[in-house]
Amino acid sequence: SNGAALVVPNIDTPRFGDDLAEYMHNNGVTYFSTVPTMLTTMQRDLPLMRQLVVSGEPCLPEHVDRWATPGRLMLNVYGPTEATVNTTSFVCTPGKPVTIGKPIPGYTVHIFDGEMNPVPQGTKGELYVSGVGITRGYLKRPDLTEKAYLNRPNDETRYYRSGDIARINDEGEIEFFGRADNQVKIRGYRVELSEIDALLTEQDNIAIAITTLHKGGDQDALASYVELRDPALAVDRKAVLAGLRAKLPPYMVPTFFEVLGAMPRLVSGKVDRKSLPEPYTPLVDYSDLALPQTEMEEKVADTWRQLFKMEHVGIDQDFFLDLGGHSLLAAQMVTLLRKIAGVEIPVRDVYAYPKIALLAEHLQVLVTADAAKPKDTKPGGAYLKDAVDEISKFLNVRKMLGFGRSKDKAAVPAADSRMRAHLRDELQYHKARNRALGRPISETPSGFAATIQALTILIFFALLSWPMAIVVVFASDILAGRLSLLGVVLYLCTFALALWPGILALSIAAKWLLIGQYKPGSHPLWGPYYVRWWLVSSLQGLSGMGVFNGTPLMSVYYRMMGAKVGRDCSLGTSEVSIWDCLSIGDDTSIGTDTQLLGYRIENGYLHIGKIDIGSQCFIGAHSVLGLNVKMQDGARLDDQSLLYDNQTILAGEHRRGSPASLMHVAVPAEDFKRYSKLRKTLFVLFAFAFGLLASVFLIIPPIMVLLFLITGYQQGWLGTAILIIFAAVPVLILFTCLWITLLKAIILRRAKPGIYDLYSVYYLRYWLAFDLMRLVGSVMLPIFTTIYLPPWLRLLGAKLGKHCELSTMWSFMPELIVAGDGSFFADGCILGGKRVFGGRFEIRTNVVGSRSFIGNSAILPTGAVIGDDCLLGVLSSPPTTEPTPNGSDWLGLPGFRLPNRQKVEGFDHKLTYQPSFSLYAQRAIIDGLRILIPAYTGLILGLTGIATLLYLFNTYGFYVMLAATSLVTIGLTVVSVLFVVALKWAVMGTFRPVIKPLWCHYVWLNEMVNGAYESIMAPVTSILFGTPFAGIPLRMIGCKVGRDCYIASNLFSEFDLIEIGDYASINEGVILQTHLFEDRVMKSSYLKIGDNCSVGNMAVVLYDTSMKDRAVLGPLSLLMKGEIMPANSQWYGAPTVHR
Structure with a gap:
């Protein structure tokens, strides 16, 4: 429209450098649109050039200083192809910060956060474009169109999502910070590569800088490539390194630094990143690092080198801040260090001593202290081996004496009887030695234990089913006109008022008749004492004593069960088992759901210990007190804290955490108010x-x-x-x-x-x-x-x-x-x-x-x-x-x-924080099924049970119906369990490790199945806790459960990912956590608990962990991702420490 000629180059036309500059000058070119890196290849001036437009790459101040000369208009423009052409424009002026300017007419630029909400001015966000120039989408690629062209809720405007990071400054101009996908993750940190490039170009003689993430085998590293202004002058690597270290954190300093004669380029003039050569020249001079000096420092350094896949680490480098370590790597490092250094170290120590020099010094102290401890004369398992040796000796004696071949048949039983008696004594002796040393004994449930527990379960089902039988009787009376609905309500209330105190009284009587007084000690799992304890505990669980929590009646109940409780106590927990070993002083307060169990199943034994709580003590909610512990007068233990076995809190001392450490614990009031x-x-x-x-x-x-x-x-x-x-x-x-x-x-x-x-x-x-x-x-x-x-x-x-x-x-x-x-x-x-x-x-x-x-x-x-x-x-x-x-x-x-x-990233915000209406609708249906499946299952089974009992009542009378209620309830229970098992296998099949965003079908269906498990299967199978039958339903639904395990928890999910070895003990409230939802992404994986392992009450075992054989995890403890507990070791705390 201005009458200018279009200069069209041919195949022989120079493409960059001074040759291209000369070509344009000779052809009288006055307008040139290019990328900034093209200008860096030109040394000669272009005096005829009246307008210069740059785009496609960041325009640096040095470009403006050189090319925005008087008489020449230089524009820095921004515009994705999806918005037709240019979208914003900025007039470049030397000495002024370079931005991409403001939108040109017809376009609007928006800066949104991850949920497409506008961010405050000055805040970084993702750049979106709207306006008449927005294209309709990608040809024959509806999948890409759906991801890039978006609408906001209640907004018909169509937005193009650029994928670029920007912000609006105080002048209303848009500052460009590069591509969102130009960010990479190195050592756990998110890194903006353009930030490194910008700092490199500030160094002397560096014209162009390109940084990439180099993936060399198992090791990721940053590699920077530079092109010099004057190739004849060498670059000062030490000055470059010093400049980067002054402005960047250590993990952003490139590992490699390559000087190229010329950057490889595309036809457009942009740098061809894919054609950059393999890096090989290190930037860091490792001679500057402080290297390990002691044997322990070398062991720790060796661990870090393996973990981070680095050739060199310094003893003053920080595990987290310098090398990018995170919680998972910390747990893996601890496991690796146990093998290399042969020392038991808790994960918590990695945070306390994050440098090699500090950690090695701490470990040396631990090693020295451990060496001073007296050692057992025999390794773990040797004492049980003694018993096996004794058995072998007697078998050999029997064979030498000719037992089994003797013609005197009468002599054989007598000799065998004496031998069995002697062997039994030997085994009991060695079991006692193992018990005293805390070593496991593998016990198989006897026929006596299994029979008693099976009969007890039948009785429990009868107790639980009688209310349904009573409902049937009342329904029959209503149908016959003998009773009104109001009368039924009154009768039901009367029945409930009579039944509950009856069960409560039964639980109290059972304790005194079957146990008498509890005393500290250890009893074999599945033995007679254990069976009696289990029966009493099960009746206690049915008693409903939890309604007393927080009332004066809870103190009365404690005393009736054998506990010693002072006056004016506030007791908010029913989590007590070994009553006679519990002593509580005056004016003491115990919070909701705190466990004062007084027992633990560990190493094949029921261990019982004392809990002694003084006067005016405070214990918060959801805490755990171990065995043989003591809180002196005025002591305080905060919420969710662990007072571990054989520990004491001194008078007036405050503790918090797991394990409990000194820390102030606040209470509502320091004085005491009495009530009549x-x-x-x-x-x-x-x-x-x-x-x-x-x-x-x-x-x-x-x-x-x-x-x-x-x-x-x-x-x-x-x-x-x-x-x-x-x-x-x-x-x-x-x-x-x-x-x-x-x-x-x-x-x-x-x-x-x-x-x-x-x-x-x-x-x-x-x-x-x-x-x-x-x-x-x-x-x-x-x-x-x-x-x-x-x-x-x-x-x-x-x-x-x-x-x-x-x-x-x-x-x-x-x-x-x-x-x-x-x-x-x-x-x-x-x-x-x-x-x-x-x-x-x-x-x-x-x-x-x-x-x-x-x-x-x-x-x-x-x-x-x-x-x-x-x-x-x-x-x-x-x-x-x-x-x-x-x-x-x-x-x-x-x-x-x-x-x-460690963060889980890479999923679109529409699958995590900002779901579409379609996803909402789909989830609404599946979540609805999660609610309705248990409801319909309960309704069908309930009506079936009532109809069956009503038929029996009308046909055979009350007593036949009452006798059949237990069998009917068991039948319905089996059907409910089979239904949940079938639902799991039909919907989810076999669980395998996955990484899935929150808003996807897999997560919703998993929650649907888990909802059926929690609401239908878990309650009815909890009656099997502590019996040899507890593992059966877990195996049916996919868990790998070994022989003769003690299981008192069903807080599991993703069942196929769980493996529990033979003779393991899973105590009350244990959570086997096979998935987490951090960052709104579900990540699941395997966990393994070995043979003879014990997991204490309220402990949590995360996925990607392993407990080796005979390992013990204490109560209220956390086994973190990546941790491997060595065989025969004992740990407790959150995170764990060695016991």
Whole structure:
């Protein structure tokens, strides 16, 4: 339009350098559009050039200084092909920072975060383009079009996702920071390669710099290639290295540095990265590194070299900050170091001593201390071998004496009898020696133990099924017109009031009749004493004593079972077993679900020990006290803390964590407030009166269903009634949720943070509401982890941001939870609760920031605040009640900050944080199935059971029906287990290690199957805990379970990934965690527990771990990813330390 001529080069035209510059000058070229690196190849000036446009690569200030001369307009433009041509433009001026300017007319540029939300001005984000120039998409590639051309919710505008990182500065101009996919991961850190290139071009005589990630075998390294302005001048490598080290962290300093005569280029003039040569020249002068001086430093250095696949490491380099180590590498390093250095080291020490020099010095101290300890004269297993040798001797004697060949048949039994008696004595002697030394004994359940436990299970099923038989009797009376519905409700309440105290009394009587008084000691697994203990413990589990938690009646129950309890104690736990070995002083407070078990199954024995708690002691929620432990007067143990075996907390001492270490423990009040017996009595009366009313309120929905069915039967349309009930199940579930919400509002609409008197009206309301929420966590379990849970929790009072994910949670009050957008709460996390001490209780709001992750079994003490983009790891707690800094990661009890962690990346944000409407719809269906499958299964089996018993009652009478209830219940139980097993194999098949984003079918289907397992199979199989039969259903569903294992937990998932060896012990509350959801990505893998291993109560074993034979993991302990526990070793703590 301006009359200028278009200069079209031919095949012989120069493509770069001064030859191209001369060609353009000779042809009178006045307008030139090119890439910045093309200009660096030209040394001569172009005086005829009036307009110069650069794009396609970052334009550096030195380009502007040289080419933006007076009389020449130089533009730096930006524009992806998908937006037709250029989108933004910037007039380059020497001395002014170079940007890509502002959008040209017809275009709008947006800077969004990962969820396509606008970021604040000055914040980096991804660059999106909208406007009339946006193309329709990629030809015949709808898959690519869907990923690149997007819409925002409630916004019809079409956006092109550029994949570039940018921000808008204070002048409204757009600063460009390179491609998002130009970021690489090195040693666990995300690195922007263009940042390295920019710093290199600031060095003397470097014209162009290109940095790449070089993958050489198993080792990744950064390699930088440079082109010099003046090839005749050598580059000062030491100056380059010093300049980079001054502005970059160590992991961003390139390993290789190559000087090229000329960069390989594409036809467009851009650098051809694929044609860069193989790097071989190191940038770092390793002679500058401080090398190992001692034998131990060399062993640690050798471990690090193997781990990081590096030829050289310095003793002053930081494992995390310099080399990019993270928690998984730390666990692997510990395992490797145990082999190389032969020293038992906990993972926690890697964080405490992150440099070779420091760690080697610490290890040398450990080795010296270990060498000073007295050693056993025989290695592990030698004592049991002695017994085997004795057996061999007697067998040889028997053979030499001719037993078995003797013609005197009468002599043989007598000799065999004497031999068996002697061998039995020898075996018992050597077993006792192994028990004393803590060494395992492999015990096979005797016929006596298996028979007694099998008969007991039948009795338990009978006890559990009798309520259904009573319902059948009442239903029959209603159908016959002998009883009204109101009469049924009254009778059921009377029956419940009579049945529960009866079972409670039975559990107390059984303890005294079968055990008498518990005493410290060790008893063989599956032996007579063990069977009696198991029977008493099982009856105790059915007694429902947990309703006493937090009331004055819990102290009474403790005393009735044999415990010594002082006055004015607040006891919030029913997790007690060895009552007579428990002693609690006056004014002591024990938190919710804290385990005072007094026993552990370990090394083939039931070990029993004392727990002695003094006066005015405080123990927080979800803590564990081991065997033979003592807390002196005024001692405190915080939430989720472990007081391990044979340990003592001194008078007035405060401890926290696992293992418990010195740390201040705050309580609601330091003084003590007393309450009269009258006030306590009135509290108990009102608590159970209102509790009964709440129970009646809760059973109204199922009674309405029963009434509807009875009416249908009476009116002759029972089949229609059943069909209506089946069709209305989703509505009934919704109605139940609203019904519970109404009951919660009646009891306590919104708990307010503060400190209140114990046994007050407010405490009564809180106590009822808190127990209701715990009931919700059990009865409405299938709703948890689904997209239907957040709306319900909001209705209950929780303040939840967008895209929150909540799995199963314990000890929470909805209105005391505030969670930001994109937050994630994993299974079993504990949110808040109450702290009780000195006659008062305290409740506070818990706040979790946006995009933060609360790990499995992690605890947020009441009032804890987690910042944005934070992670609280598995079985961890925040370090203090102060808010955690944004972007920080924490692990352990108590939590310590992780300098670096392994992150799972590479998935589109639409599959993690910003799902499409289509994905929402698909998940809504599968999550709905997770809820409906247990509901329909329970309904079908329940109606089948009632119909069967009703037929037996009408045909054969009450006593035949009552006798058959146990068999009917067992039959229905077997059917329910087989159904879940079939569902697992049909839907998921065999579980294998995977890495899957949150928003995908695999994750949802897995949760659906897991929901059926948790709600249907797990409750009915828990009655098998502690018996030889506990492993059978686990094997059916895919777990590899060895012979004669003691199993008292079914907190498993991804069953095929679990392997448990022969004679292993899995204690109460153990979690075998085969997957994690950090970064909203599900990662699963194998875990293995070897023969004769023991895992303590409430311990967590993560995937990618292995416990070698006869290894012992203590209670409330965490076996981290990558850890391998050596054979015959004992560890405890979170993370573990050597015992």
